Amino acid sequence: LRQVLEFLEQDTRLASALRVLLSILCVLIIWQLVSLFVTNRLLLVPPADVGAALVKEVQLGNMWNNAVATITAVVTSFLVSVAIGIAIGLALASSRLLSLTGGPVLSALNSVPIIALAPLFVAWLGLGFASKFVLVLLVAVFPVVVTTEAGLRAADKPLIEAARSFNATKWQIFTTVTFPYALPFIVSGVRVAWARALVGIVVAEFFGSFAGFGFAILSASQTFDTARVLGYVFVLGAMGLIGSIAFASLERHLAPWRQE
Amino acid sequence: MATISPGSPVAASTAADDLPPAGSALMRADVLRPIVLPIGTALVVLLAWQFCCDYYKIPPLALPAPTVIYHTLVRNFPLLMEHAAQTAYEVALGFVLSIVLGAILGMGIAYSRLFRESVYPNLVFFQLIPKVALAPLFIMWFGLGSESRLAFAVFMSFFPMVLSTASGLSNVDPNAIRLCEALTATRLQTFIAVRFPFALPSIFNGMKIAVTMSMIGVVVGEFITSQAGLGYLILFAASRAESPIIFAAIAVLCTIGLLFFGIVVLGEKIVLRWYGTPTR
Numbered sequence: 193l194r195q196v197l198e199f200l201e202q203d204t205r206l207a208s209a210l211r212v213l214l215s216i217l218c219v220l221i222i223w224q225l226v227s228l229f230v231t232n233r234l235l236l237v238p239p240a241d242v243g244a245a246l247v248k249e250v251q252l253g254n255m256w257n258n259a260v261a262t263i264t265a266v267v268t269s270f271l272v273s274v275a276i277g278i279a280i281g282l283a284l285a286s287s288r289l290l291s292l293t294g295g296p297v298l299s300a301l302n303s304v305p306i307i308a309l310a311p312l313f314v315a316w317l318g319l320g321f322a323s324k325f326v327l328v329l330l331v332a333v334f335p336v337v338v339t340t341e342a343g344l345r346a347a348d349k350p351l352i353e354a355a356r357s358f359n360a361t362k363w364q365i366f367t368t369v370t371f372p373y374a375l376p377f378i379v380s381g382v383r384v385a386w387a388r389a390l391v392g393i394v395v396a397e398f399f400g401s402f403a404g405f406g407f408a409i410l411s412a413s414q415t416f417d418t419a420r421v422l423g424y425v426f427v428l429g430a431m432g433l434i435g436s437i438a439f440a441s442l443e444r445h446l447a448p449w450r451q452e
Numbered sequence: 453m454a455t456i457s458p459g460s461p462v463a464a465s466t467a468a469d470d471l472p473p474a475g476s477a478l479m480r481a482d483v484l485r486p487i488v489l490p491i492g493t494a495l496v497v498l499l500a501w502q503f504c505c506d507y508y509k510i511p512p513l514a515l516p517a518p519t520v521i522y523h524t525l526v527r528n529f530p531l532l533m534e535h536a537a538q539t540a541y542e543v544a545l546g547f548v549l550s551i552v553l554g555a556i557l558g559m560g561i562a563y564s565r566l567f568r569e570s571v572y573p574n575l576v577f578f579q580l581i582p583k584v585a586l587a588p589l590f591i592m593w594f595g596l597g598s599e600s601r602l603a604f605a606v607f608m609s610f611f612p613m614v615l616s617t618a619s620g621l622s623n624v625d626p627n628a629i630r631l632c633e634a635l636t637a638t639r640l641q642t643f644i645a646v647r648f649p650f651a652l653p654s655i656f657n658g659m660k661i662a663v664t665m666s667m668i669g670v671v672v673g674e675f676i677t678s679q680a681g682l683g684y685l686i687l688f689a690a691s692r693a694e695s696p697i698i699f700a701a702i703a704v705l706c707t708i709g710l711l712f713f714g715i716v717v718l719g720e721k722i723v724l725r726w727y728g729t730p731t732r
Binding site for chain 1: 492705
């Protein structure tokens with residue numbers, strides 16, 4: 193047992209992954225035990241039931257339909273919003289006038305609950321892909337814009353000056369100094385954007401769709417099927433987790449010097 | 453929002469001070485510029501909007517003109533205010549509760565290693581779930597009343613507070629802590645005199661995120677429960693295809709959001725001036 197404990201306290205990647213798995217396992221076991229005592233199944237559903245509900249959804253084919261609807265919408269919209277976000281960020285960082293006029297407008301828009309516009313987009317664009325696409329785009333674009341601008345602004349001044357004294361053109365400075373410097377910032381913005389995109393898609397699907405995880409969650413909750421609600425929530429959580437880990441490792445890869 | 457940590461480049465972003473001054477005469481009035489330019493842009497957008505609506509005869513159902521929205525807002529003012537009061541009350545209460553909860557958890561994380569290592573990973577893991585997806589569950593747990601929206605708002609907004617409190621309290625200048633230790637200050641004294649004032653900018657950054665999240669939580673809750681509040685009004689108007697009411701309600705919602713945000717910013721200014729903490 194001591195050997196196991198010592199192994200778990202190591203600083204390797206395997207050990208830390210095992211630690212995380214262990215703590216999740218603990219939570220699941222406690223949850224299962226508590227649900228032995230709390231028998232109101234509306235309040236608390238044991239994890240085993242959630243798993244069973246998920247398996248049943250997969251067997252019925254609902255999972256596949258919902259996954260296709262959600263993932264196509266969220267991925268397309270996410271990619272477009274990253275592209276647009278980087279473009280706007282570049283424009284803001286390159287022009288002082290633009291950043292002074294557009295910046296406050298953008299930050300005002302950012303602090304307004306865009307989610308509240310969901311019913312409006314559904315009314316405009318109908319139920320289905322288009323309304324989801326626009327809503328996700330609007331919530332996901334801001335973090336990318338902000339981080340792109342901040343990253344381009346944050347480039348080391350001495351490095352730029354060094355490049356300039358070597359007679360580098362503006363374009364060369366951009367491609368060899370400022371942009372590589374800004375990349376990890378941009379990726380951290382993209383990571384936030386992915387989390388936001390998932391929120392956007394769920395809200396859009398609450399109102400405006402016939403398929404998708406958000407739709408499935410709402411319809412399950414209307415039949416008081418807590419197990420099914422939680423099952424879909426876990427699927428969404430897994431999507432968030434995968435995205436977060438992927439972008440975090442990309443960030444580390446792009447900026448090995450930015451270790452905390 | 454596990455990824456926005458206060459003090460990260462995102463938080464300390466738009467400092468436009470260190471740029472070379474632009475030469476144009478328009479840009480000369482340094483003081484007025486940050487006020488005039490955004491308002492000017494907003495006005496231009498509004499005018500263009502109005503013009504498009506009038507010129508292309510866009511039906512108000514699709515996109516009502518700003519004047520139409522304004523008239524709707526004036527005509528339905530009592531109704532809007534009634535729902536706005538409900539929403540604002542829940543947002544404020546959710547925000548305050550999340551500050552309390554976030555501060556307690558954040559202090560726990562900053563001060564106790566055991567607490568940090570056992571609770572913090574679980575909290576972070578929870579943040580990766582799109583929390584909005586859990587809104588229907590809160591309705592099932594807490595019923596259709598105000599409690600479910602309040603609980604959901606707190607659930608949405610407490611995490612930025614935890615994160616910012618914890619990181620603010622632990623990222624204190626080590627020299628200041630060492631000085632306190634040399635002067636034999638107790639832990640409480642160190643907390644009051646050093647850690648807390650140092651953490652304040654970070655805590656206020658968290659509050660700025662939390663107030664927006666609380667607002668989103670309440671509005672999404674109102675979308676789903678549909679009893680009262682601006683979210684309910686928006687959904688109700690959407691189902692009756694009354695676009696001007698939707699826009700008027702959204703305008704009120706934005707005003708409330710900006711108001712709360714402004715209060716936090718104002719509080720930050722006052723408190724930081726009182727403490728004399730240098731803002732970077």
